[in-house]
Each structure stands twice: as C-alpha cells, then as structure tokens.
Amino acid sequence: MTEATIRVALVGNANVGKSVVFNALTGLHQHVSNWPGKTIERAEGTLHYRGRTIDIIDLPGTYSLTQYSGEESVTREYIESKEADVLVNVIDAGAMERNLYLTLQLLEMRPKMVVALNQVDMAESRGIRASPGRLSTAIGVPVVATVATSEIGLTTLMDEVIRRSGTDANAPTVIKYSTGIETRICELESALSGLELDHPLRYVAIRLLEEDQKTSAKLYAMRPTLRTTVDRLRKEIEERYTQDATTVLASERYAIAARVASMATEPCTPKRSLLQHFDRVALNPILGYLLMLVLLGGMFYGVFQLGHILSGLIDDGFSALRSSYDAAFPGELSAFIWSALIEGVVAGVTVALPYILPMYIALSLLEDTGYLARIAFLMDSVMHKIGFHGKGFIPLIVGFGCNVPACMGCRVLETQRERLICGFAASLVPCTARSIVILGLVAAYVGFHWAVILYVLDFIILFVLTRGAFRLLPGEPKGLIMDMPCYRRPSPSTVGKKAWTNIREFVYVAFPIIIAGNLLLQLSSAVGLLDVVGLYMSPVIVFWLGLPTVAGIVLLFGVLRKELTLIMLAALLGTTNFALVLTPGQMIVFAFVVMLYVPCLATIATLVKEFGYRRAAQITVVEVITAVVLGGVLLRLLPLIGIY
Ligand SMILES: Nc1nc2c(ncn2[C@@H]2O[C@H](COP(=O)(O)OP(=O)(O)OP(=O)(O)O)[C@@H](O)[C@H]2O)c(=O)[nH]1
Ligand SMILES: [Mg+2]
Known part of the structure; x- marks a missing residue:
C-alpha cells in the first residue's frame, strides 16, 4: 500500500535559511543569498524519503502574521489555507528572540509543526549556544538543530516531519497572555x-x-x-x-x-573575527563610500581581466580550428555552413561565456558575504532622492546579474509607487548581458576606463529618469527598515551552484536562439532581405547613430537577449576582432545604445506581470527614446575629445 504524500511548508523570518533547506531537500535551485527578501513567490519541490513522497513548499520570509505586505501575504495565505500537513518553522538560532515572535503566532493556529533551529554554527561563532531540548520543552513542539548549508540535521528534521504527520499531535496551547x-x-x-x-x-x-x-x-x-x-x-x-x-x-x-x-x-566563547570590525569602515559615511567604490570597481575590473584572458584563449583555439576546417573542407558551401551554423556558437563561446562566469561568481560573493546589504544601507540617503529607501538598492544590484529577478525583487518595497519606480530603475541597470557588450567590446577594444564611463553614464541617466518618475508619481518615501545580515564566508557549493544554474540557462536558452537567428540572418543576407531591412533602419542607425547598417539588425535581435547584439554582430561581420570593423566611437555608441535602448523580452514580460501593460509600455518607450536621442548626442560629442 502506498502512503499518502506529505505536504510540508517551510516558514520563517527572511534570511534564516529556508531556501537552503528547500534546495538541499529537493535538489532544486531557489535563489539563496545573504540578504532578506529573496524568495517572493511560493516554490514547490519533491523529496522521496524513507519510502514516502514529501512535497516541500518554500515560502517568502515573513516576520508576523498580523502586519504583512506584498510577498508576505503569499506566506500567510498559504499557511491559512491549511494545505500543508506539517509546518517546518525555520528559525535563526542566533536571533531566536526575534524569530520566536512568528513561531508564537504560528502556534496559536495549533498546526502540526516542527522547528528547525538553523544556523547553529553561525550562532556559536557569535557566542550564542542554543539548546533544541530546552526550546522544545518551552514551546511544546519538536525542535531539531540544523546547519542547512552543510545539510546537518536535515534527515532528523524529515524523520520528525514524518512522525508528526502520522499523529494527531497538533501544537499545544502553551502561550498564555496576561x-x-x-x-x-x-x-x-x-x-x-x-x-x-x-x-x-x-x-x-x-x-x-x-x-x-x-x-x-x-x-x-x-x-x-x-x-x-x-x-x-x-x-x-x-x-x-x-x-x-x-x-x-x-x-x-x-x-x-x-x-x-x-x-x-x-x-559561549565567540570566535574572534576581523569581519566584526569591518562594519566600522563599511558603514562609515565617508570611508564606506570609498570602500564601496574600490570594491565594486575592483570587482568589475577583475571580471573584465579574467573574461578578457579567457576570451583570448578561446579565440586562439577557434582560430586554429577554423584554419583546420578551411584546409579540410575548402569551397564556398563549407564556408557558408561555417558562417550559418558554427560562427554564432563560436561568437557566443568567445565573447559572452568568458564574462558571464566571472560576473556571476563576483555578484554571488557580493551577495553571500552580506556586503550587498551594507551597500543598501549606505545608499539609503541617495535612494531617498530618487523616491525609495535603501532596500530598493538590493534589486538594483541584483539587476547587474539579470533584470528579471531584480524587477520581481521590487515587491519587497512597501508601496506600489516605490515598487514601480524601483522596477523602472532596475530595468536600466546594466545586467550581465549588457556588461558583456560593455566589457567585451568597449573595455577590450577602447579601454577599461571607457567601460567605467559608460557605467557611470548609465547610473546618471538612471538617477535622472528615476527622479523624474519620482516627481511625476506623488507620494512620500518611507524610512529604511531592513535586517542587517551577519557577514558569512560564502559557501563554495552555493556559489558554484548559482554560477552553474546561470551558465546552464545561457547555454540552453541563448544558444538555440543564436544558432537559429544566425541561420536566419545568413539566409536573409543571401537573398538580399537584410539590405532592405537595413535601408529602412538607416536614418536612425546610420545617419543619427553613425553605426554600420548591420547594427540595426542586431539591435532587433537584442530585444530577445542583449548579449545577442554582440554575438550576432561578430557572426554577421565574420570576426570576433571588432577593431577590424568598428571605430572606437562606434563601439562606444553601440554599447551605449545597447545598455539603454529597451529592456529585453523577459524583462518586459516581468514588467507587464508586475505593473501591467500600460506601465511596461511606458517604460519601454522612455528607454528607447532615451537611448536613441542620447546615443546620437554622444556620437557628436565624442570627436570633441578626440574619439572617432
Ligand atoms: N553558516 C550558515 N549559513 C546558513 C545556514 N543556513 C543558511 N545559511 C545562509 O543564510 C543565508 C540565507 O539563506 P536563504 O536560504 O536564502 O534564506 P531564506 O530564509 O530563504 O531567505 P528569504 O528567501 O530572503 O526569506 C544564505 O547566505 C545561506 O548561505 C546555516 O545553517 N549556516
Ligand atoms: Mg528564500
């Protein structure tokens, strides 16, 4: 006889480790990082354990069942629906008092519940020893000590879950008010x-x-x-x-x-850590900003250098392969096959992949150490000027990886107005795809300082446009209420898994588009269709932006994914050495336009989902106009400083 499936919901404050537990149990890849408010939608996965099928549900973090907003209501609604057979209340052993507030509210519902007393390792290193036995006696439900990142205690936790699900042992009423x-x-x-x-x-x-x-x-x-x-x-x-x-x-x-x-x-005796003193510098109003500039600048420079070296090595490898291919298969047909089927893959692997990997690792380190939350705190006063508080800075930094989770992450903000302004700003952040174009084209062929100038220009434009939106949409920004997470040593497996998930997504999603798109372009070019499309676009692309006609066609592809602009450009021009086909001025203008011209399709879809069609269309139109108008202005200004 097969036993019924058990549904288990993970519930607890933000940043306590629910998603680490979820990923460890289900083998899935929910976003895990060291700042509060990552999980914003319910996620489900399955675990087969001791002959039982256990459905695990990861929920957004919540602090209370009474006062809740946005993503927190997802949690409350799910818990109140009583769909879960057992609740696993994940609590941070190092912040037990604050975490227990929610535990007490959950107990009032008298569910079948088990507490996962997580992060006991972190708590001990900070001088707090938590006793699962004493906690269990006090609240009347089983408590299991866990270190989710090392998967310690998770089997005991699941054993307790199975035991609870098979009994009528609902939580007792132990909490008495005056x-x-x-x-x-x-x-x-x-x-x-x-x-x-x-x-x-x-x-x-x-x-x-x-x-x-x-x-x-x-x-x-x-x-x-x-x-x-x-x-x-x-x-x-x-x-x-x-x-x-x-x-x-x-x-x-x-x-x-x-x-x-x-x-x-x-x-207990805390472990002495230099990092505890680091906050004095990291949050200092002057030194903190300097440190932030040095760390972020260093991060981008490191990503660029590593990407550049990898890209060079891969390029050498493909050049040798091309020579052998030409020698083995001479003739026009084989050359067409290379251009139509292989060139796109070569371009993708040469100009995109080498930057994606270091970029995601660097961003993961920024998030997982807990430094990202410090930047958010530091940026609070600047953020107020553009209409929201420092918590909104987190989606912006997440946007450096990808704008889609960044726009969704805006749900953690309190008002719809703040969420909209933040979503608009997030869609302007140079994501990894745009960084590939900036680093792979401008930094590699014009100079790293020009990449920095482009990033700075992007943030100035972001600031000005967002401030404009702030003035158009009435309302007051709220103060910053955010948990400051402890510093952590990033776990290599978490960083590795995140990087792998992103690379896999790029390979599975982008490569088929690259191959199909490139084939389409080569065929269109062979029948002269590209010339016709190019002709229609030339007033903007050639006359106003000073770019070659093909740039217009690749910009159309870039709406799908922005790194495609560079990859398709290389494939269409038949070289990854852009210095042969573009002037430095054209490279800068091209990267500038790519950086701003339109959110990619996935981001537009997210904007529609979060803010509706009208707002998504308004954001898209504003960004296209800004990119084209300012791109042309930039083209005319560059010669004044000797860049042609
Ligand atoms: N040292 C240590 N770190 C942990 C442990 N469990 C989780 N973490 C870290 O805690 C941070 C938060 O983990 P998440 O799983 O993202 O937390 P969450 O509860 O899902 O957070 P939200 O989705 O934001 O509500 C990450 O940096 C994890 O690596 C643990 O047992 N020990
Ligand atoms: Mg989570």
Missing part, C-alpha cells in the same frame, strides 16, 4: 461559538482583537454583532493597559519570545 487579555480572549471565544471556523477559536479571537483586516471582514460578514463585542473588548484592553489592543498583544508576545529565548540559549 489575565486581562486572556479573559477577553475567552469572552470572544464564547461569542464565536456556533460559527463554522477554519481555525481554532482562540486563533480567530486573537486575530479579531488585533483588528486583522482579513479575519474581521470575514467574521463580521458571518455574524455582524461581533463587531460591537470586539470594539468593546478592544476598548476595555485600551483602558486597562493605556495602549491599543494590537500593541498590547504584540508587546506581550515579544515579552514571551524574549523569556523563551533566554531560557533556550546560553552564552
């Missing part, structure tokens, strides 16, 4: 009697006393008289405690969390 609150909870429970509820009476009563909108709307529709009872009870609490009921309940819960945490932890 008498003044408890009597009112009891009174409300009686007022609720007779109603068909999805959750325990006590949970619903507490939600009502906290004025939870969703619960109130539902319950008042079922029994309108409840409103008067709730209002009266809230008023009584307010008179007795001189604070509103929501605040009183929250502060009592915090007090219980603090008491439980102090019972379940004890101090």
Whole structure:
C-alpha cells in the first residue's frame, strides 16, 4: 500500500535559511543569498524519503502574521489555507528572540509543526549556544538543530516531519497572555461559538482583537454583532493597559519570545573575527563610500581581466580550428555552413561565456558575504532622492546579474509607487548581458576606463529618469527598515551552484536562439532581405547613430537577449576582432545604445506581470527614446575629445 504524500511548508523570518533547506531537500535551485527578501513567490519541490513522497513548499520570509505586505501575504495565505500537513518553522538560532515572535503566532493556529533551529554554527561563532531540548520543552513542539548549508540535521528534521504527520499531535496551547487579555480572549471565544471556523477559536479571537483586516471582514460578514463585542473588548484592553489592543498583544508576545529565548540559549566563547570590525569602515559615511567604490570597481575590473584572458584563449583555439576546417573542407558551401551554423556558437563561446562566469561568481560573493546589504544601507540617503529607501538598492544590484529577478525583487518595497519606480530603475541597470557588450567590446577594444564611463553614464541617466518618475508619481518615501545580515564566508557549493544554474540557462536558452537567428540572418543576407531591412533602419542607425547598417539588425535581435547584439554582430561581420570593423566611437555608441535602448523580452514580460501593460509600455518607450536621442548626442560629442 502506498502512503499518502506529505505536504510540508517551510516558514520563517527572511534570511534564516529556508531556501537552503528547500534546495538541499529537493535538489532544486531557489535563489539563496545573504540578504532578506529573496524568495517572493511560493516554490514547490519533491523529496522521496524513507519510502514516502514529501512535497516541500518554500515560502517568502515573513516576520508576523498580523502586519504583512506584498510577498508576505503569499506566506500567510498559504499557511491559512491549511494545505500543508506539517509546518517546518525555520528559525535563526542566533536571533531566536526575534524569530520566536512568528513561531508564537504560528502556534496559536495549533498546526502540526516542527522547528528547525538553523544556523547553529553561525550562532556559536557569535557566542550564542542554543539548546533544541530546552526550546522544545518551552514551546511544546519538536525542535531539531540544523546547519542547512552543510545539510546537518536535515534527515532528523524529515524523520520528525514524518512522525508528526502520522499523529494527531497538533501544537499545544502553551502561550498564555496576561489575565486581562486572556479573559477577553475567552469572552470572544464564547461569542464565536456556533460559527463554522477554519481555525481554532482562540486563533480567530486573537486575530479579531488585533483588528486583522482579513479575519474581521470575514467574521463580521458571518455574524455582524461581533463587531460591537470586539470594539468593546478592544476598548476595555485600551483602558486597562493605556495602549491599543494590537500593541498590547504584540508587546506581550515579544515579552514571551524574549523569556523563551533566554531560557533556550546560553552564552559561549565567540570566535574572534576581523569581519566584526569591518562594519566600522563599511558603514562609515565617508570611508564606506570609498570602500564601496574600490570594491565594486575592483570587482568589475577583475571580471573584465579574467573574461578578457579567457576570451583570448578561446579565440586562439577557434582560430586554429577554423584554419583546420578551411584546409579540410575548402569551397564556398563549407564556408557558408561555417558562417550559418558554427560562427554564432563560436561568437557566443568567445565573447559572452568568458564574462558571464566571472560576473556571476563576483555578484554571488557580493551577495553571500552580506556586503550587498551594507551597500543598501549606505545608499539609503541617495535612494531617498530618487523616491525609495535603501532596500530598493538590493534589486538594483541584483539587476547587474539579470533584470528579471531584480524587477520581481521590487515587491519587497512597501508601496506600489516605490515598487514601480524601483522596477523602472532596475530595468536600466546594466545586467550581465549588457556588461558583456560593455566589457567585451568597449573595455577590450577602447579601454577599461571607457567601460567605467559608460557605467557611470548609465547610473546618471538612471538617477535622472528615476527622479523624474519620482516627481511625476506623488507620494512620500518611507524610512529604511531592513535586517542587517551577519557577514558569512560564502559557501563554495552555493556559489558554484548559482554560477552553474546561470551558465546552464545561457547555454540552453541563448544558444538555440543564436544558432537559429544566425541561420536566419545568413539566409536573409543571401537573398538580399537584410539590405532592405537595413535601408529602412538607416536614418536612425546610420545617419543619427553613425553605426554600420548591420547594427540595426542586431539591435532587433537584442530585444530577445542583449548579449545577442554582440554575438550576432561578430557572426554577421565574420570576426570576433571588432577593431577590424568598428571605430572606437562606434563601439562606444553601440554599447551605449545597447545598455539603454529597451529592456529585453523577459524583462518586459516581468514588467507587464508586475505593473501591467500600460506601465511596461511606458517604460519601454522612455528607454528607447532615451537611448536613441542620447546615443546620437554622444556620437557628436565624442570627436570633441578626440574619439572617432
Ligand atoms: N553558516 C550558515 N549559513 C546558513 C545556514 N543556513 C543558511 N545559511 C545562509 O543564510 C543565508 C540565507 O539563506 P536563504 O536560504 O536564502 O534564506 P531564506 O530564509 O530563504 O531567505 P528569504 O528567501 O530572503 O526569506 C544564505 O547566505 C545561506 O548561505 C546555516 O545553517 N549556516
Ligand atoms: Mg528564500
């Protein structure tokens, strides 16, 4: 007989390690990094363990079931739907008090629950020893100590999950508020009697006393008289405690969390780490900016140098292969086969891959060490000027990798206005694809300093356009409330897995487009179609932007993926040595236009999903106009400084 599938939801505060647990159990690749708010949608995977099928659900991080926004509502809705058979509450052993606030709220729902006391290694290195046994005694559910990054404790965790799923052992009611609150909870429970509820009476009563909108709307529709009872009870609490009921309940819960945490932890000798002192420099208002410029500049320079060397080596290899091919298969047909089928792959492997790998590794290090969150903090005042707080800087940096998760990441911002402005800004960040064009063309053939100038120009334009949007869309920016994650040594396996996922995506998605696109272009060229398209585009491409006609055609391809512009250019011109076919001025203008001209198709689709068709179209049009107008202006300014 086959046993039923168990559905297990991972729930907890942001950045506690839920996705590491999820990836380790399911073999999937959810985004893992050291800053809060990465998982913004529910993800599902399957684990086969001890003959059982276990569906694992990774949820966005949440701090409370009462006050939640954007991605946090996904979590609350899922938990309240009771689709999960067992909840695994992942908590950070080093921040137990703060994490337990949510645990206490979850327990009020009386689910089948197991706690994963994660990051016990980090906690010990910071001088906190957590006791799973004492925590379990205090809250009445099993607690398993885990180090998710090393997969320690995960089998014990799953054993507990299976055990819980097979019993009727729902979490007990162990959390008691002060008498003044408890009597009112009891009174409300009686007022609720007779109603068909999805959750325990006590949970619903507490939600009502906290004025939870969703619960109130539902319950008042079922029994309108409840409103008067709730209002009266809230008023009584307010008179007795001189604070509103929501605040009183929250502060009592915090007090219980603090008491439980102090019972379940004890101090131990912390490991001395130089990194603890690093924040004095990293967050300093002057030195912090200098350090940021040096680190980011160094990162791009390192990526460029490594990419350039790799690209040169691969180029030499392909040149030798081409010579052998020509010698072995002389004739026009073999030359056409090379141009139509092989040239695109050669271009992709030579000009794109060598930069993608170091770029993703560098970005992963930036995220995983925890330094990215410091930059966000540092940039808070600058971010305010363009309409949102430093938390919005994280999607912008994520945008250096790819604009798609960056635009989705804007959901962590509080208001729709902030999310829209941030999404617009994120779509202007030079992603890896654009960096390939900047580094592989401009840095390699004109000079690294010109790549830096292009990045700076991009950020000036981003700043100006976003500030414009900020003025057009009324509203006030909110203050920064963000968890500052601890510094961590990046785990080589996490960095490796992330880099591999991105490379695989590039190979699987971009290469088929490159091969098909190149074949299409070569055939179109053979029948003279390219000349016709080129002719129509020439007023903008040739006259205004000063680029060769083929540039217009590759820019059309770039809408699919921006690195295709450079790859297709190499394939169409039949060389990866761009110095032979473009002047330095043309290279700079080409890279500038590619950097800004339109978000790629995947980003446009994300903008549509997040902000609707109208906003996505507006963003696209603004970016195309900006790229074309400023590209032409740049072309006319460059000769003034001796660049032709
Ligand atoms: N040292 C150590 N690091 C861990 C452990 N578990 C997770 N991490 C690190 O903690 C950070 C956050 O992990 P994630 O899995 O992304 O956290 P999450 O809870 O999914 O975060 P959100 O999706 O933002 O809510 C990453 O840098 C992980 O490598 C652990 O047991 N020990
Ligand atoms: Mg996550």
